Amino acid sequence: MKTAESPFGFVAASYLTRINNQQASSLNELRAGLDHASDASIFYHTFQSLGRHHFLVESFSNDFAQWVMAALNRPVLAEWLGGLDIRDYVSLADLRGDLRRLTTEYCDAHSAEAGVTAFEPFYFCESVEVAVPLGWEAHTLEEFRGSLVHLSHSSFYYHFIASRLRLQLRTNDFSQWLSGSLEADDLARRVNRIDIYTNTLDSAREEMVSLIDREVQRQ
Numbered sequence: 001m002k003t004a005e006s007p008f009g010f011v012a013a014s015y016l017t018r019i020n021n022q023q024a025s026s027l028n029e030l031r032a033g034l035d036h037a038s039d040a041s042i043f044y045h046t047f048q049s050l051g052r053h054h055f056l057v058e059s060f061s062n063d064f065a066q067w068v069m070a071a072l073n074r075p076v077l078a079e080w081l082g083g084l085d086i087r088d089y090v091s092l093a094d095l096r097g098d099l100r101r102l103t104t105e106y107c108d109a110h111s112a113e114a115g116v117t118a119f120e121p122f123y124f125c126e127s128v129e130v131a132v133p134l135g136w137e138a139h140t141l142e143e144f145r146g147s148l149v150h151l152s153h154s155s156f157y158y159h160f161i162a163s164r165l166r167l168q169l170r171t172n173d174f175s176q177w178l179s180g181s182l183e184a185d186d187l188a189r190r191v192n193r194i195d196i197y198t199n200t201l202d203s204a205r206e207e208m209v210s211l212i213d214r215e216v217q218r219q
Contacts, residue, residue, distance in 0.1 A: 002182055003140055010151065018128055074106070091169065174208070
């Protein structure tokens, strides 16, 4: 079994939510807010919503879609916004642009609805990440698997989803290490293809462990 020259270092992570001085009470205000929100806020309400609602696999995938449905009862726009797949994006600017484009198209087509006041406002937030080394390292695939099954939800989220922003949204910490340090390119691709929308964090981890087990059996 191959031993990596650079071990994988697992991290303990926690996230503190900060409410920004920005809110929206209508679709028009949401459209304007998308222009001025920080990149960290766009990331929080899309990528990080998957971590906060990891146990829900049948709800909308981002906070914008959730609010449009729950606070304004606009199912068409909610479906549009919820249909954006964050795996298709390599920059937050592109993701922001599509969120704004869809909201603008709906507002232009339904001008009477665009100014209607929501049941509750949308508060733009962002997350402050606090991460420290766990003291666990993996040099082999078996060691990696053994540590993976004991990771907390927040640590798994840090390495599998939040890392996509750190790595320009293209991959995750696990796949990068599997490919770069163990030269397990095929396994890295399969791990990166695990669906983060139809899985909870627990089931995504289980699928990853299953992929690793099959890889170990072939070695």
